[in-house]
Amino acid sequence: MGFVSLTKNSLRFVTSTALTFFLFTLFLVSCKTVSKVNYSVPAETTLKTKIKTEKFLTGADNVLSYFKLIENKKVGIVTNQTGLITYDSIVQLPKEEGLHKESLLIRTEHIVDYLVKQKDVDLVKIYAPEHGFRGTAANGELITDGKDTKTGLPILSLYGNSKKPSPQQLEGIDVLMFDLQDVGARFYTYISHLHYIMEACAEQGIPLIILDRPNPNGGIVDGPILEPEHSSFIGMHTIPVLHGMTIGEYALMINGQGWLANGIQCELKIVPCENYKREMPYSLPVKPSPNLPNDQSINLYASLCFFEGTNVSIGRGTDMQFQVYGSPYLPNTGFSFKPEPNVGSTNPPNNGLNCYGEDLRNVEKVTRLELKWLIRAYQETLDKTKFFTSFFTKLAGNKTLQFQIQAGMPEEQIRESWVLGLEEFRIMRQKYLIY
Structure with missing residues (x-):
């Protein structure tokens, strides 16, 4: 697959005979040593082109x-x-019985x-x-x-x-x-x-x-x-x-x-990515930001981020960021944590206070934006007048969501209010999809 504006044709496998001839040729070329990769010499890149067609x-x-x-x-x-x-990188292995050996190393x-x-x-x-x-x-x-x-x-x-x-x-x-x-x-x-x-x-x-x-x-x-x-x-x-x-x-x-x-x-x-389908599971090799340490936090991020506009902590200042929620103003039901400054948050919300709430580290992967934890926390908080901050409207992108939660509207009814906008967005989005 090349640029989306140029071509989407995938590379094809070569025959085993051609590959054998190619590898023998590569063996001869690889005796030369270069300090920098020069793509005018196609040895390594041609191997990658011919072998990694389905990767x-x-x-x-x-x-x-x-x-x-x-x-x-x-x-x-x-x-x-x-x-x-x-x-892929071609590396020389130690000589054995006077013969040169090579290996394909993934770097x-x-x-x-x-x-x-x-x-x-x-x-x-x-x-x-x-x-x-x-x-x-x-x-x-x-x-x-x-x-x-x-x-x-x-x-x-x-x-x-x-x-x-x-x-x-x-x-x-x-x-x-x-x-x-x-x-x-x-x-x-x-x-x-x-x-x-x-x-x-x-x-x-x-x-x-x-x-x-x-x-x-x-x-x-x-x-x-x-x-x-x-x-x-x-x-x-x-x-x-x-x-x-x-x-x-x-x-x-x-x-x-x-x-x-x-x-x-x-x-x-x-x-574009090669051989990628949108439904494929993808685990990030490195955390994308300090407070998204693993797959669970990334999956729950959108649902729990709404708490950033409330007096509830989502675990900043712990090693459970975006996998828990809690505050000093929620009832003690057996789970608690205490935020303290760390690399990802030098002054975390509710710093040094015992936060009571829920541990979500082992919940099943969510497949939609979940509001149940936000609604539950609002309903159980001791002083509802101090639950929301002005930042919540920026996160929600509207004032309606806060009003709906304060009015006690059920989650499914709130979700129904999104249907028309989501349908229009999906239609608009379709023409820009690559995968």
């Missing part, structure tokens, strides 16, 4: 589909700790570390989103410009005083790459970063390459649609809480719906 690849793994677009150009990249690349490393080693790529700048380039900054913590100690490359913050790259920050860039792992929720800020990156690139005439990655919450489309008057950095577009798209598909939607300033269009190239 799942992320956009970043699919090097052959984007290398020519960045070759001999000044390149910038928007990425963080999730920007991992897995690729995983950060895309930045990979690209700086390439002979014909000039990677010059890294752009860091919320949580920073290495992904260790706490939620909401401002990120400052800096320098990557490993590569020496400058790191420019996209989560400081401005969240949109300035013309000066993009100066000297021929092409920009975008490689961030999203989790499929409207208030997860990486899609907001995507919006501003696309807008800045469109204004400066810089092409943007999106290295696509799976949505770990698959194709779940659910929740209230954001109303424009309640848009913010944690919800910029008129979409439901769970949009059921990959970040590449979402970029196509941003362009297609004319959501960039003045309706401008970003020059996009989407490098």
